[in-house]
Amino acid sequence: EVQLVESGGGLVQPGRSLKLSCAASGFTFSNYYMAWVRQAPTKGLEWVAYISTGGGSTYYRDSVKGRFTISRDNAKSTLYLQMDSLRSEDTATYYCTTSAGAYWGQGTLVTVSS
Amino acid sequence: DVVMTQTPPSLSVAIGQSVSISCKSSQSLVYSDGKTYLHWLLQSSGRSPKRLIYQVSNLDSGVPDRFSGTGSQKDFTLKISRVEAKDLGVYYCAQTTHFPNTFGAGTKLELK
Numbered sequence: 001e002v003q004l005v006e007s008g009g010g011l012v013q014p015g016r017s018l019k020l021s022c023a024a025s026g027f028t029f030s031n032y033y034m035a036w037v038r039q040a041p042t043k044g045l046e047w048v049a050y051i052s053t054g055g056g057s058t059y060y061r062d063s064v065k066g067r068f069t070i071s072r073d074n075a076k077s078t079l080y081l082q083m084d085s086l087r088s089e090d091t092a093t094y095y096c097t098t099s100a101g102a103y104w105g106q107g108t109l110v111t112v113s114s
Numbered sequence: 115d116v117v118m119t120q121t122p123p124s125l126s127v128a129i130g131q132s133v134s135i136s137c138k139s140s141q142s143l144v145y146s147d148g149k150t151y152l153h154w155l156l157q158s159s160g161r162s163p164k165r166l167i168y169q170v171s172n173l174d175s176g177v178p179d180r181f182s183g184t185g186s187q188k189d190f191t192l193k194i195s196r197v198e199a200k201d202l203g204v205y206y207c208a209q210t211t212h213f214p215n216t217f218g219a220g221t222k223l224e225l226k
């Protein structure tokens with residue numbers, strides 16, 4: 001059974017950092033481009049960042065460039081999102097997903113507030 | 115960025131009815147390999163999104179054939195025949211042809 005399990009969300013003050021993790025199982029993680037998608041409360045879905053199979057190529061939406069870093073450890077089948085200089089508009093549920101949306105995690109809530 | 119325009123924003127349906135959702139993109143979604151990376155997802159209340167259809171018309175495993183996807187280039191449609199209660203939620207189209215990938219704003223399917 002395919003599983004993607006996110007962790008690391010929580011309440012954080014503006015300007016601080018948070019690191020999300022996503023543990024994958026049930027499929028060959030290293031064969032898939034991976035992505036983080038977020039959903040602000042009561043809003044739609046928004047792609048945040050992607051990473052190639054080997055980790056050599058990464059892509060970010062403009063609003064997070066220079067603040068967020070996506071990475072992966074294929075040996076541990078784990079995806080990461082390092083989020084620095086967090087802003088209130090980053091408040092959302094963050095989902096880990098394969099890049100074409102075939103598999104999704106349950107999401108982890110990040111709340112940026114003082 | 116490619117803009118995905120979904121209509122209608124909401125639909126009220128009776129069980130057993132059929133409905134269609136439209137998704138139009140601001141650019142062609144045909145990739146250089148000739149494939150079209152347009153997908154449909156359903157997010158049921160309080161749940162994670164689940165992909166139903168990939169590359170316009172291919173049903174994901176376990177998705178009933180009451181769901182069908184059609185379209186090409188910039189114009190796509192999701193049809194649900196004989197709607198069941200478990201089909202309710204928000205439907206999104208998504209394109210992964212161009213970076214950044216983008217979603218439609220969603221169509222909320224509710225019970226009449």
